[in-house]
Amino acid sequence: MAFTLAPLPYAFDALEPHIDARTMEIHHDKHHAAYTNNLNGAIAGTDLENLTIEEILVKGFDKMPVRNNGGGFYNHNLFWEIMTPGGSNVPTGALATAIDEAFGSFDKFKEEFAKAGATRFGSGWAWLCVHKGGKVEVCSTANQDVPLMPGIGCGGFPILGMDVWEHAYYLHYQNRRPDYITAFFNVINWDIVGEKYNANK
Ligand code: MN3
Numbered sequence: 001m002a003f004t005l006a007p008l009p010y011a012f013d014a015l016e017p018h019i020d021a022r023t024m025e026i027h028h029d030k031h032h033a034a035y036t037n038n039l040n041g042a043i044a045g046t047d048l049e050n051l052t053i054e055e056i057l058v059k060g061f062d063k064m065p066v067r068n069n070g071g072g073f074y075n076h077n078l079f080w081e082i083m084t085p086g087g088s089n090v091p092t093g094a095l096a097t098a099i100d101e102a103f104g105s106f107d108k109f110k111e112e113f114a115k116a117g118a119t120r121f122g123s124g125w126a127w128l129c130v131h132k133g134g135k136v137e138v139c140s141t142a143n144q145d146v147p148l149m150p151g152i153g154c155g156g157f158p159i160l161g162m163d164v165w166e167h168a169y170y171l172h173y174q175n176r177r178p179d180y181i182t183a184f185f186n187v188i189n190w191d192i193v194g195e196k197y198n199a200n201k
Helices: 021-043 053-059 064-081 093-103 106-118 177-184 190-200
Strands: 124-130 136-142 157-163
Touching: 021 064, 053 064, 064 157, 093 106, 093 136, 093 190, 106 124, 106 136, 106 157, 106 177, 124 190, 157 190
Parallel strands: none
Antiparallel strands: 124 136, 124 157
């Protein structure tokens, strides 16, 4: 079963001025498309072919084309989903409580999440993950690795991911990754992150 690239669930310019339309178009139509195509090529005719993407992230972990492209496929699906339009711009409900318990406050969480993204050397992701029982944790991973892979990151279930590859921000922000990170907080759809928290805690 081949994986397909879902359309971006909103217009390319929907996240302006925080993330520019051209970046979104190239990111989705070129980068995410390439991960999807390369994943399909890497699993074709192998025993991974009929597994779910989550199963592939675990069982294909030691095969580098599968690991990189499976992660790239999965991570970007999450990335598009957790960004606006719409939704609350702050966590609410059980997720808000869990963030306060883990970090002390929403502002402290933002500091820790921004630091995870800013200090990831080279390419990678910052994550907010939930552990069974409801505790939330911030971590970061290299390249297209994702905490669902064995022994990677904090080992929780990712409910919010921030792409800090240069292709996510370079056209508009050039080398200013911290400015992109600051802007990213303006485009998070916390309602969806909260739904993911409730479904996986
Ligand atoms: Mn990317």
